[in-house]
Amino acid sequence: xDPSQLLYAKTHEWAFxxxxxxxxxxxxxxxxxxxxxxxxxxYLELPKVGAQTTAGQPFGEIESVKAVSDVYAPVTGEVIxxxxxxxxxxxxxxxDPYVGGWIARIKITxxxxxxxxxxQPAYEKQCQxxx
Amino acid sequence: MTLAxxxxxxxxxxxGGRLVDFGGWEMxxxxxxxxxxxxxxxxxxxxxxxxxxxxxxxxGPGAGEFLDKLLTRKASVVPMGKIRYSLVCNxxxxxxxxxxxxxxxxxxxxxxxxxxxxxxxxxxxxxxEKHLPAEGVVFTDHTLETAMIAVQGPKAIEAVxxxxxxxxGELKYYSGAxxxxxxxSALISRTGYTGEDGVEVTVPAAAATAIWDKILENAxxxxxxxxxxxxxxxxxxxxxxxxxxHELSESIxxxxxxxxxxxxxxxxxxxxxxxxxxxxxxxxxxxxxLTCGDRRVPREHCTIHIGDKQVGEVxxxxxxxxxxxxxxxxxxxxxxxxxxxxxEIDIRGKRITAEIAxxxxxxxxxx
Numbered sequence: 001x002d003p004s005q006l007l008y009a010k011t012h013e014w015a016f017x018x019x020x021x022x023x024x025x026x027x028x029x030x031x032x033x034x035x036x037x038x039x040x041x042x043y044l045e046l047p048k049v050g051a052q053t054t055a056g057q058p059f060g061e062i063e064s065v066k067a068v069s070d071v072y073a074p075v076t077g078e079v080i081x082x083x084x085x086x087x088x089x090x091x092x093x094x095x096d097p098y099v100g101g102w103i104a105r106i107k108i109t110x111x112x113x114x115x116x117x118x119x120q121p122a123y124e125k126q127c128q129x130x131x
Numbered sequence: 132m133t134l135a136x137x138x139x140x141x142x143x144x145x146x147g148g149r150l151v152d153f154g155g156w157e158m159x160x161x162x163x164x165x166x167x168x169x170x171x172x173x174x175x176x177x178x179x180x181x182x183x184x185x186x187x188x189x190x191g192p193g194a195g196e197f198l199d200k201l202l203t204r205k206a207s208v209v210p211m212g213k214i215r216y217s218l219v220c221n222x223x224x225x226x227x228x229x230x231x232x233x234x235x236x237x238x239x240x241x242x243x244x245x246x247x248x249x250x251x252x253x254x255x256x257x258x259x260e261k262h263l264p265a266e267g268v269v270f271t272d273h274t275l276e277t278a279m280i281a282v283q284g285p286k287a288i289e290a291v292x293x294x295x296x297x298x299x300g301e302l303k304y305y306s307g308a309x310x311x312x313x314x315x316s317a318l319i320s321r322t323g324y325t326g327e328d329g330v331e332v333t334v335p336a337a338a339a340t341a342i343w344d345k346i347l348e349n350a351x352x353x354x355x356x357x358x359x360x361x362x363x364x365x366x367x368x369x370x371x372x373x374x375x376x377h378e379l380s381e382s383i384x385x386x387x388x389x390x391x392x393x394x395x396x397x398x399x400x401x402x403x404x405x406x407x408x409x410x411x412x413x414x415x416x417x418x419x420x421l422t423c424g425d426r427r428v429p430r431e432h433c434t435i436h437i438g439d440k441q442v443g444e445v446x447x448x449x450x451x452x453x454x455x456x457x458x459x460x461x462x463x464x465x466x467x468x469x470x471x472x473x474x475e476i477d478i479r480g481k482r483i484t485a486e487i488a489x490x491x492x493x494x495x496x497x498x
Contacts, residue, residue, distance in 0.1 A: 065449060068430070
């Protein structure tokens with residue numbers, strides 16, 4: 001996944017949106033910036049296949065040595081696949097956040113929230129401001 | 132509120148430290164990775180800025196007698212050059228703070244030095260002022276004019292000794308000596324909060340950055356790293372050292388906290404009656420260790436259960452870099468405090484399996 005082709009939530013999740021079977025499917029994960037900030041990851045809770053997500057609402061948890069954080073759904077829809085191996089290979093999130101580190105695929109049922117996502121230049125600007 | 136800054140604050144920013152509010156001070160949580168910093172301390176040397184800890188000095192002919200009243204251990208009998216862990220309790224026997232008391236100076240001019248938790252500095256200073264006798268004791272707060280650096284780990288002494296005129300290796304654990312470090316007057320003490328061998332140095336604030344740089348320069352080739360409060364917490368939890376605000380509070384007495392060794396009954400002190408009464412009764416809760424069968428980490432306030440019954444609460448939890456699994460401390464009902472007892476911990480609404488574990492989790496290998 002090319003980071004420049006992704007959309008980003010202000011809460012640091014990414015989404016790659018593509019047309020599939022006449023609808024839209026988003027592959028989602030956590031940005032390299034957020035992974036770097038979390039450091040020392042110890043636990044990831046995936047959403048369940050079939051779960052409904054709402055853009056901006058938590059749909060998983062990620063935990064580092066120091067603290068636990070929610071993972072927010074960047075889009076509204078239904079989880080159609082999850083990266084089952086990822087919780088046992090958390091280093092994938094550090095090494096390869098945009099390919100091996102994907103968390104879930106979500107079939108978008110309401111794309112009105114997509115307009116709230118940032119493109120890469122806008123997201124990078126936000127990250128620079130957060131330092 | 133403006134956060135207080137230690138003399139090393141600029142260094143922390145320049146080194147890319149992630150800074151947070153800790154007890155009213157802007158302190159680094161980590162520079163690189165908590166796990167890397169933790170492991171550097173266990174295997175080589177970790178440097179910690181602990182200047183946020185409060186440093187109080189007591190001079191005068193009445194200092195020993197006053198401190199006896201203040202502390203659960205008899206300060207006036209601490210031999211010259213020795214350091215003792217002690218507690219400051221209120222009249223009800225609740226813990227106001229856990230402290231280290233040092234007996235320093237020369238034979239004819241001895242004074243006491245008290246190191247207090249950062250977040251309790253004002254509370255303890257007010258408690259001291261309230262009870263200070265009209266004469267015979269001079270109490271001064273030296274926190275801001277000094278800096279304190281903890282160098283911890285099996286190679287800590289090797290990193291500091293070339294800079295220091297005190298034979299550090301000859302100082303026993305929980306002893307201190309006055310000397311010079313990088314040509315500056317310094318208090319060198321064999322103390323720490325990581326479960327490792329090591330040294331804590333107290334130096335003039337103005338010299339702190341130069342001294343830190345020199346120690347780090349020596350420590351780096353040995354595998355040492357600067358470490359933040361994140362690693363300090365994982366290290367102290369593995370060593371089962373209680374932390375004020377977590378295991379210790381005004382609603383806990385020293386015996387319940389498992390700190391009977393920090394109380395002596397040969398003198399009168401605030402809270403003594405209540406603590407003596409508690410000594411003769413079965414404790415209502417017991418401080419225990421917990422190991423978990425999951426990678427989810429129990430945190431403070433997670434509840435501990437057996438079946439439908441809540442039997443305790445977690446006070447501190449973290450992921451242990453040494454054991455590669457979550458560990459925790461908490462208070463449980465005495466009936467379930469036996470090592471090996473299976474319990475469950477509720478982490479944000481989900482139960483994980485856990486087991487009562489012996490404390491400490493980590494003891495450094497003795498050579």
